[in-house]
Amino acid sequence: MSPRSRYGLAVSVISCLLATTHCSFPTLDHLKPRASEETQGRAVVELLERLLGERHREFVVSVSGSLSNDSLDVCELRSARNSSIIATGSSGVAVATGVYNYLKYFCNCHVSWSGDQLALPRPLPRLTGVLRINTRHRFRYYQNVCTVSYSSVWWDWPRWEREIDWMALNGINLPLAFTGQEALWQEVYRALGLNQTEIEDFFSGPAFLAWNRMGNMFEFGGPLPQSWHVKQLYLQFKILERMRSLGMIPVLPAFSGSIPQGILRLFPKANVTRLGPWAHFNCTYSCSYILDPRDPLFLKIGSLYLSQVVEQFGTDHIYNTDTFNEMIPPSSDPDYLSEVSRSVFASMTAVDPQAIWLMQGWLFFHEAEFWKPAQIKALLHGVPIGRMIVLDLFAETDPMFSYTESFYGQPFIWCMLHNFGGNNGFFGTAGSINSGPFKALNFPNSTLVGLGITPEGIEQNPVVYELMTELAWRKEPVNLAKWVSLYAIRRYGSMHEKLTVAWRILFASVYNCTVPHYKNHNHSPLVHRPSLHMNTDLWYEPAELYKAWKLMMDVAPSLISKETFRYDLVDITRQVLQVLTSTFYLDIAEAFNSKNLPELLTAGGVLVYDLLPELDRLLSSDRNFLLGTWLEQAQSLGLDEKEAQLYDMNARNQITLWGPSGEILDYANKQWGGLMEDYYAQRWGLFVSTLVDCLNTGRPFKQDAFNQEVSQVEKGFIYNGRKYTTKPRGDTYEIAYRIFLKYYPQALKRL
Numbered sequence: 001m002s003p004r005s006r007y008g009l010a011v012s013v014i015s016c017l018l019a020t021t022h023c024s025f026p027t028l029d030h031l032k033p034r035a036s037e038e039t040q041g042r043a044v045v046e047l048l049e050r051l052l053g054e055r056h057r058e059f060v061v062s063v064s065g066s067l068s069n070d071s072l073d074v075c076e077l078r079s080a081r082n083s084s085i086i087a088t089g090s091s092g093v094a095v096a097t098g099v100y101n102y103l104k105y106f107c108n109c110h111v112s113w114s115g116d117q118l119a120l121p122r123p124l125p126r127l128t129g130v131l132r133i134n135t136r137h138r139f140r141y142y143q144n145v146c147t148v149s150y151s152s153v154w155w156d157w158p159r160w161e162r163e164i165d166w167m168a169l170n171g172i173n174l175p176l177a178f179t180g181q182e183a184l185w186q187e188v189y190r191a192l193g194l195n196q197t198e199i200e201d202f203f204s205g206p207a208f209l210a211w212n213r214m215g216n217m218f219e220f221g222g223p224l225p226q227s228w229h230v231k232q233l234y235l236q237f238k239i240l241e242r243m244r245s246l247g248m249i250p251v252l253p254a255f256s257g258s259i260p261q262g263i264l265r266l267f268p269k270a271n272v273t274r275l276g277p278w279a280h281f282n283c284t285y286s287c288s289y290i291l292d293p294r295d296p297l298f299l300k301i302g303s304l305y306l307s308q309v310v311e312q313f314g315t316d317h318i319y320n321t322d323t324f325n326e327m328i329p330p331s332s333d334p335d336y337l338s339e340v341s342r343s344v345f346a347s348m349t350a351v352d353p354q355a356i357w358l359m360q361g362w363l364f365f366h367e368a369e370f371w372k373p374a375q376i377k378a379l380l381h382g383v384p385i386g387r388m389i390v391l392d393l394f395a396e397t398d399p400m401f402s403y404t405e406s407f408y409g410q411p412f413i414w415c416m417l418h419n420f421g422g423n424n425g426f427f428g429t430a431g432s433i434n435s436g437p438f439k440a441l442n443f444p445n446s447t448l449v450g451l452g453i454t455p456e457g458i459e460q461n462p463v464v465y466e467l468m469t470e471l472a473w474r475k476e477p478v479n480l481a482k483w484v485s486l487y488a489i490r491r492y493g494s495m496h497e498k499l500t501v502a503w504r505i506l507f508a509s510v511y512n513c514t515v516p517h518y519k520n521h522n523h524s525p526l527v528h529r530p531s532l533h534m535n536t537d538l539w540y541e542p543a544e545l546y547k548a549w550k551l552m553m554d555v556a557p558s559l560i561s562k563e564t565f566r567y568d569l570v571d572i573t574r575q576v577l578q579v580l581t582s583t584f585y586l587d588i589a590e591a592f593n594s595k596n597l598p599e600l601l602t603a604g605g606v607l608v609y610d611l612l613p614e615l616d617r618l619l620s621s622d623r624n625f626l627l628g629t630w631l632e633q634a635q636s637l638g639l640d641e642k643e644a645q646l647y648d649m650n651a652r653n654q655i656t657l658w659g660p661s662g663e664i665l666d667y668a669n670k671q672w673g674g675l676m677e678d679y680y681a682q683r684w685g686l687f688v689s690t691l692v693d694c695l696n697t698g699r700p701f702k703q704d705a706f707n708q709e710v711s712q713v714e715k716g717f718i719y720n721g722r723k724y725t726t727k728p729r730g731d732t733y734e735i736a737y738r739i740f741l742k743y744y745p746q747a748l749k750r751l
Contacts, residue, residue: 024070025447025449027385027386028356028389028411030354031317033092033244033248033249037065038063039245040063040091040092040245040247041062041063041092041095043242043246044095044099044246045061047165047168047246050161051116051118051169052118052120055120057084058083059085059099060080060084060085061088061095062087062095063088063091064088065090067088067089068090068094072138073090073093073094073097073134073171074132075087075088075095075101075132076088076130076132077130077131077132077133078127078129078130079126083124083126084124085099085124085127087102091246091247092245092247092248093167093172093248094133096169097169097171100169101133101473102131105486106127107120107121107124108493109493110487110564111166111169112466112491113458113624114462114563114567114624115564115566115624116563116564117493117562119493134473135472136475137451137472139173139174139249139413139449139451140171140172140173140174140472141174141176141391141415141450141451142167142172142174142176142452142454143175143176143453144417144454144455144456145176145178145210145213145320145360146211146456147454147455147456148176148179149206149207149208149210150456150457151422151457153207153650154634154636154651157235157238160235160238160239160242161242164242164243167246168246170465170466170469171473174248174249174450175243176250176320177250177251178213178252178253178320179239180233180234180235181213181253182203182232183229183232183233184308184312185203185305186229188304188305188308189260189262191304192263194260194262194266198260198261199262200222201222201260201261201262202218203219203222203223204217204218204219204220204222204285205221205222205224205646205647205650206634206650207221207634207650207651207653207654208220208221208650211278213256213258214326215256215257215258215288215290216325216326217281217286218260218285218286218288219285220281220285220660221646221649221653225639225643225646227638227643228637240313240314244314251318251320251358252309252318252319253309253321254302254306254309254319254320254321254348255298255301255302255305255344256321256323256325256344257290257291257292257293257298257323257344258288259291259301260289263291264289270292270297272289272290273289273290274288275287275289275327278326279326279659280659280663280664285659285660293323293340293344294339294340298343299346299347301347302344302347303347306347306348306352315352317352318356318357318358318389319352319355319356319358320358320359320360321357321359322359323340323341323344323359325362325366326363326367327363327367329370332370334374334377335378337379338379341378341380341381341383342382345357345382345387345388355387356389357383357388358389359388359391360393361391361393361412362391362394364376364400365394365400373404376408380407380409383410385409386410388410388411389410389413390407391413391452391454392412392414392440393415393417394415395414395436396418396432396433396436397429397432398516401414402439402443406446406448411447411448411449413448413449413450414436414437414440414450414451414452415453416429416436416452416455416464416468417454417455418453418461418465418468419455419456419458419461420456420667421456421457421667421668421669422455422458422460422668423668424669424670424671425460425524425575425578426461426506426510426511426545426571426572426575427461427510427513428461428464428511428512428513429512429513430467430480430507430511431480432514433467433471434467434480435477437471437472438476438477451468451471451472453465459624461511463484463487463491466487467487480507481504481507481508484506485500485503485504487503488502488503491564492559492564493562498552498555499552501551502551502552503548505547505548505551508544509540509544509545510539510544512540523535524578524581526578526582526680527670527671528665528669529665529666529683529707529710530683530687530710531703532589532593532701532703534585536585542579542747542751543751545572545575545576546576546744546751548572549572549576549744550740550744552572553569556569556736557733560733566622567622567624569732569733570618570619570625573618573736573740574618574671577611577618578671579747580746580750581607581612583750585607587599587603588604588607588691591603592691595695597692597696600692601692604688604691604692607684608684608685608688611743612676612677612681615671616674616677617673618673618735618736618739619676620673620674620728620730621728621729621730621732622728622732626724626725626726627673627674627724628673628724628725628726630655630670631648631651632724633651634651635651649718649719652717655668655670656679657715665714673724673725679713679714679717683710686706686710686713687706687710690706690709
């Protein structure tokens with residue numbers, strides 16, 4: 001493709017001339033980068049060096065806030081006489097985003113969680129004139145409070161460094177920065193007079209800290225070793241320094257009201273409510289103690305904590321805390337709810353008069369029966385208009401702005417949640433994602449101030465996240481077929497007609513769910529405890545998935561050396577076997593119900609002794625699908641064997657039982673090599689053998705009895721002590737091709 005035609009293509013794809021922002025709040029004007037322009041420019045240079053090596057010298061970057069007169073990020077790029085690219089942006093993030101847009105649409109490059117494709121042309125393609133990339137969205141938010149537990153809990157600095165680079169390249173300027181907060185809470189609790197036992201009995205283990213912070217649970221998976229506090233605190237310092245150096249505005253934690261039981265010993269007259277059980281936990285680890293925000297002690301604890309946060313972490317004046325997350329408030333009285341939010345906000349402004357409260361709007365969705373218009377309005381209006389930003393957390397499926405009159409005047413950020421529990425599995429709501437932000441922008445009296453991505457877990461479905469982050473820099477929805485065709489080119493570095501067709505098929509089917517996905521996303525029988533009444537519904541036609549699979553297999557021999565393609569080949573083959581598991585399960589259930597032992601043995605035998613082992617071998621052949629990596633990352637944080645075992649238990653429990661007895665069983669399920677063999681296949685083997693035994697003896701299948709037996713298998717995995725490989729094993733193509741030869745014909749027969 002010639003430079004001129006490539007430029008024309010880019011201009012048609014990238015929104016270069018955007019309108020001004022739809023809604024402005026002067027109260028938010030102080031939320032801006034802290035680092036100097038020189039510091040931000042230097043940080044982008046270092047990012048490009050990490051990304052491109054020596055070729056980073058072909059990009060001349062600088063930051064100039066004068067490019068933007070309305071706090072909206074912009075980047076201008078042009079070619080120099082020596083073929084280098086000159087990029088000037090209003091912030092470090094703006095420059096990084098502008099350069100990445102150039103890399104994507106002029107150089108066919110790609111950066112993702114599942115691998116990079118960075119084969120830059122030489123020389124760099126020239127630009128004709130100035131390419132201007134800008135946004136009408138003041139903020140581009142990133143992370144869910146659960147992401148830090150489901151995905152980043154075991155990360156070291158190199159992994160965080162890469163993630164922050166990814167944020168900058170994709171335009172994120174408002175990231176959550178929750179690491180290390182327990183170290184500060186420990187100091188606050190000590191200052192108040194709690195002893196170490198009372199503190200240790202409060203904090204949950206590392207894999208469950210998100211829900212400890214939100215007041216849902218305590219103690220389980222703990223206690224937190226002192227080495228954990230030290231390491232996380234050190235990590236947070238580096239995270240914040242890097243985020244700020246790139247011009248990001250980190251969101252820091254504040255007090256929500258959840259307290260250790262020991263506070264009652266010190267302050268017996270405090271107005272404290274003990275909540276009922278959360279999820280399926282009993283009061284051993286749930287039934288948290290919540291301090292009434294109207295009690296003077298709330299202001300004392302909240303301001304003590306935020307003082308520690310500001311002293312240790314500095315501040316960008318924006319703080320997150322979530323009251324009543326998945327919990328019913330003790331009163332629905334609007335006056336009470338207004339007082340609650342007023343008091344929470346007062347604990348922030350007592351320390352930082354410029355404080356902005358960032359709140360997840362999940363509570364309004366999760367407890368919709370409680371949160372009627374009067375209650376929502378009361379909670380939101382307890383804070384001055386413009387001093388709170390609400391995350392419309394699940395807007396791609398249930399946008400709350402549309403029935404709360406734009407959150408009754410408070411600014412909000414339209415967010416794509418997408419993923420629950422960090423599950424694997426193809427999924428997307430491409431049509432909704434593509435149109436939703438623009439509907440929010442054009443909503444009557446819209447108070448939209450940004451777009452966000454708020455997945456509970458990351459490192460899956462990279463195409464969805466690239467689309468969502470790019471929409472923040474568009475003036476209108478994209479042509480999805482054209483967009484994903486260009487995605488396929490840059491993902492693999494060159495044009496392959498069959499891959500373009502495959503991605504168009506996927507984007508029109510499995511990636512375009514039009515039903516509420518909170519109940520539908522990855523309920524596959526493959527990764528759930530077997531029963532005779534499992535949900536096998538799909539939002540797409542399996543035939544479309546099989547077409548795309550064949551197209552990818554057709555080109556696999558020539559592309560298997562590319563990490564991005566190898567990942568996608570594993571992922572689509574995994575998705576096919578996930579669907580086929582459901583069909584074999586239906587055969588098993590039908591055979592049992594009709595007392596057809598031969599059919600049961602056939603279907604069960606294929607599933608347990610061939611399909612699941614083949615799937616485990618496939619997953620084990622790619623570094624992105626290894627249980628061993630998750631466990632090794634956890635164990636490596638321990639200073640001694642005792643700590644390593646604690647972290648190992650946390651890591652195993654979260655992705656399986658999610659609690660001591662399966663309280664949130666399989667919610668955070670993963671399709672990983674090692675886990676498939678030692679956990680899911682073992683359960684399915686027991687299920688099939690139990691059904692066979694029932695037919696042979698004439699006994700009915702009793703789910704309760706099976707649950708008791710299979711729970712021993714599940715608990716056995718958590719404590720089996722087995723080491724799992726952190727290195728890929730086997731030839732991905734050979735395994736995938738063998739699976740294709742065996743199962744593609746069967747898949748077609750079952751349509």
